Amino acid sequence: MTNLCLKTIDPWFYKFVSLYFLLISLQTFAQQGNYRFNNFGNRSILLSGNVTGSVSDLGLVYYNPSFLTDVENVGFSLNAKGYQLVSIKLKGALNEDSNLDNTSFKGTSVMAGAVFNLLGTRFVYSYFTKANNNINLNYSSYYLNDDILSAFPDAEKHNAKISLQSNNRDDWTGITWAKKISDNFNLGISAFASIYNYSGRSDLNHTLQSTDNEVAFYQNVTSFNQKSYGIFIKIGANYHFPKFDLGLNINLPNIGVYNKGSFNYSEVLSGVDPEYNLFVDNSFNDLSAKRKEPFGVSIGAGIPIKKGKLHLNVDYVSGLAQYSRIDIPDIDTGESTLTPVNFDEERKTIINFGVGAEFFLKENFKAYGGFSTDYYALVDSANIFDLSSDGTKNINVGDNFYHLSLGVNWKLKWANLIMGITYTNGSNNFVSPYSLDVDGFDIDNNINSTIKYTRWQFVVGIDVPIFSKKVKEIMNKKDKSGSEE
Known part of the structure; x- marks a missing residue:
């Protein structure tokens, strides 16, 4: 084969497929860079999370623990479970006429918990998945074009494969306690243990066969993993005024208990010419790592209007100065000097x-609706896409979202049934991070592309008052009727 490095055929293929990864990665980055992307608690979901001053379900553990003194003893509660349809479209990806889209349908996260009394004090035990997203993209293509043949005139067959993965999961388990300070003033606190895992992997392969049956091979693998155990604390307060309720919730920065990371980078080039043969392998374990979550304050009000209620909410979340999530040493890439990795x-x-609204329809039937903004916070994001890019630009994918919700609460003798739908929409201009000028394949990084994200969630939840007097009464009636027979 000609004495040309096989890596010269890599850029355009990798960049094209990476744009598709960039597209479907929006959902993962949204869960990390947007603070209101997911809501928790049956009624709280239908009110778009605008319940800092008026929460009345299990969501109080997250939105304002002080309302534990007021909420009905629901016993066991299962957060709204359902499915979501997500559509992401990128218009003008490589040129003005090129479009990419991705649609997925999957289940939503579940929150569960129970209210119980201990030593005359009310507590809540709760568990929920705050974030969970897995992306696995695999692409394979056999192709020979003029660009490859100009570099390898005797090429007969070429196969390129790329695999890109990004996995992010954050599970919270907590205990909530509240105390009535006076008839109108309450305080509460929630403490959550967080188990957080974040990983990514990029695997790129090229195999080239010549007419005389010689084979050249190129492989590039980059991967990372971050594991973090920490504690999140929320402090809530509420005050009952004559005509409305006012709530305050303080979200403290996370307390890191355990943080470790790993990073791997390998590159293999063989079969082109001994001059170009390359094998580098970098593997780092037990790296110093950090996970930072900012300080935040939420203020909300619940304003009764006849038999309904208006819910208002404002959230403030502070910024974070740039920091390294994983401290990765400089790596060997086959060059004369080591390469830094940020x-x-x-x-x-x-x-x-x-804003949310609660509508009274019947004594056992209420309707809910809500709207909230969800602005993107990340300026620099640490992700596998950055680590895999051979450019100097930071590839930061994110969007401002707007959430709408609508649903009903049907109160039965033995339970409360919650049914509803939520809608999320976001659209933003996007400038391609790539610039490539190869005959027959041009990527213009001056094109203003548009990313559009939409999500529909269909949810059903249930509150079962297992420990309430009402259930005991029902069970007693059944026992009496059974004994009479």
Whole structure:
């Protein structure tokens, strides 16, 4: 084969497929860079999370623990479970006429918990998945074009494969306690243990066969993993005024208990010419790592209007100065000097607001609706896409979202049934991070592309008052009727 490095055929293929990864990665980055992307608690979901001053379900553990003194003893509660339809479209990906889209349908996260009394004090035990997203993209193609043949005139067959993965999961388990300070003033606190795992992997392969049956091979693998155990604390307060309720919730920065990371980078080039043969393998374990979550304050009000209620909410979340999520040493890439690897994150200050409404229809039937903003906080994001890019640009994918919700609460003798739908929409201009000028394949990084994200969630939840007097009465009636027979 000609004495040309096989890596010369890599850029355009990798960049084209990476744009598709960039597209479907929006959902993962949204869960890390947007603070209101997911809501928790049956009624709280239908009110778009605007319940800091009026929460009345299990969501109080997250939105304002002080309302534990007021909420009905629901016993066991299962957060709204359902499915979501997500559509992401990128218009003008490589040129003005090129479009990419991705649609997925999957289940939503579940929150569960129970209210119980201990030593005359009320507590709540709760568990929920705060974030969970897995992306696995695999692409394979056999192709020979003029660009490859100009570099390898005797090429007969070429196969290129790329695999890109990004996995992010954050599970919270907590205990909530509240105390009535006076007839109108309450305080509460929630403490959550967080188990957080974040990983990514990029695997690129090229195999080239010549007419005389010689084979050249190129492989590039980059991967990282971050594991973090930490504690999140929320402090809530509420005051009952004559005509409305006012609530305050303080979200303290996370307390890191355990943080470790790993990073791997390998590159193999063989079969082109001994001059170009390459094998580098970098593997680092037990690296110093950090996970930072900012300080935040939420203020909300619940305003009764006849038999309904208006819910107002404002959230403030502070920014974070740039820091390294994983401290990765300089790596060997086959060059004369070691190559630095940056895995940095930075966040800006965010203020979100929202409004919810509760409508009385019948004594056992209520309707809910809500709207909230959800602005993107990440300035720099640490992700596998950055680590895999051969450019110097930070590839930061994110969007400002707007959430709408609508649903009903049907109160039965033995339970409360919650049914509803939520809608999320976001659209933003996007400038391609790539610039490539190869005959027959041009990527213009001056094109203003548009990313559009939509999500529909269909949810059903249930509150079962297992420990309430009402259930005991029902069971007693059944026992009496059974004994009479």
